Amino acid sequence: MTERGAALLERPERPERRPRRPAGQPPGPxxxxxxxxxxxxxxxxxxxxxxxxxxxxxxxxxxxxxxxxxxxxxxxxxxxxxxxxxxxxxxxxxxxxxxxxxxxxxxxxxxxxxxxxxxxxxxxxxxxxxxxxxxxxxxxxxxxxxxxxxxxxxxxxxxxxxxxxxxxxxxxxxxxxxxxxxxxxIPLSRWFLITTGFGALFMVAAKRYSEAVQMAGGNGATRALLNEYTTGYLRFVWQLAAGVAVLAYCLWALEAGGVDEEALLPWRQLSMIAFTLAVLRYAVFADRGTAGEPEDVVLGDRPLAVIGLVWAAMYALAVAGL
Known part of the structure; x- marks a missing residue:
């Protein structure tokens, strides 16, 4: 046997490799x-x-x-x-x-x-x-x-x-x-739960709709199930959810059954305006098919963030009774 052949026989086995990192991707920090x-x-x-x-x-x-x-x-x-x-x-x-x-x-x-x-x-x-x-x-x-x-x-x-x-x-x-x-x-109001639930459904359906629109544009599906939905159906879902969320919020804001006489303005009822504007602003991104992760939409759009701050201020004044 040649020296080269003996060296090959003595070479230790290679350890099993982990899955390769995709080409061009640097190691994660x-x-x-x-x-x-x-x-x-x-x-x-x-x-x-x-x-x-x-x-x-x-x-x-x-x-x-x-x-x-x-x-x-x-x-x-x-x-x-x-x-x-x-x-x-x-x-x-x-x-x-x-x-x-x-x-x-x-x-x-x-x-x-x-x-x-x-x-x-x-x-x-x-x-x-x-x-x-x-x-x-x-x-x-x-x-x-x-x-x-x-x-x-x-x-x-x-x-x-x-x-x-x-x-x-x-x-x-x-x-x-x-x-x-x-x-x-804390006892949970039924209108609070309905507002939260349908508000979440609005954002979830808007995200699915955006993914479906992008898939139709040739970018490929990120979820296999998107092939089973139609963009028309997903649009119907987010529009329905938006309407129910706004209605439920209005009923929640009016649930107190009146206005605090010591308050300067009916802040809780006025917050309905800010809430509705926030839903309408978010719907702009849903309609365009660009409503991705909810936190990215909310934090990435300055007008929507300002509307959110106005709503939070109004509701805080209502809670404080000012």
Whole structure:
């Protein structure tokens, strides 16, 4: 045997490689921990601020214990939502590698091993449920358990079922708003729940509609289920949801049954104008097919942000009775 042949026989076996990072993509910052953090979608955490909605509407944000409890609820809901993102990306890793954008996700790019993502997701889910049940109350723990069960079912199956997929995402927003009230034992108005639910459906349907419009333009579907929807149907859904949300908000604003005589102006009733303008402004992006992530639309459009601040100021004056 030649010296070259002997050298080839003595060469150690190569270790199994992780999935290659897509060509042209630099390594993600922070290594494994940074990859886990990016998979948890920090930009999406702003959605969890909905836990403040019910306490703010009830005027219960004036005490330090209430604020501390809501900060805890925000952190627990963030842990639960992050667990869902980790499991979802771990399940979809193979499909994401074939997608021009999603292949950059840390799990699909090989920066975070699939078993590590599953283990981290399970740990975060357990912390969220146990923490809510022990540090808040049993009902808060039950709500977070229901949220996790529903979202995991969505990852596995429900995101492939027509209409149900939008209902599940909408319910996730609604449960955020409910959890803040339940954690502080605040009774939830039926009109508050209807406004929140249909407002969320409006944004979810607008996002689906925008994706469908972009797909029709030849950009390709980002969700397989979009092939089953028509743009006309999705337009009908977001228009219907917008109308119901505005009507429910008006009924909620009038629910007090009158105007505080000591108040300078009927701020709660006047806030209906700002709320309606906000819906109309958001509908501009929905109609154009550019309503992507709700937080990007709200934070990226200055007029919409100003309308939102005006609405918040009006409602704050109403709650304060000024």
């Amino acid at each position: 922070g290594g494994l921990s940074g990859g886990l953090l990016r998979t948890a979608r920090p930009r999406q955490w702003v959605k969890n601020s909905l836990v403040l909605a019910a306490p703010a509407a009830a005027g219960e944000l004036g005490s330090v214990p209430a604020i501390a409890r809501l900060a805890l609820v925000f952190a627990l809901f963030t842990a639960a939502a992050s667990a869902v993102y980790l499991v979802n990306d771990a399940r979809d890793a193979e499909a994401d590698r074939a997608h021009p954008v999603k292949r950059r996700r840390p799990i699909a790019a090989g920066e975070v091993p699939v078993p590590v993502a599953y283990a981290t997701g399970a740990l975060l889910a357990a912390v969220a449920v146990v923490g809510a049940a022990t540090l808040c109350n049993a009902m808060t723990g039950a709500l977070l358990t229901a949220y996790l069960s529903m979202q995991l079912a969505y990852c596995v199956w429900l995101k492939h079922v027509l209409v149900v997929d939008m209902a599940v995402v909408t319910t996730g927003f609604l449960m955020r708003a409910m959890t803040g009230g339940v954690a502080l034992d």
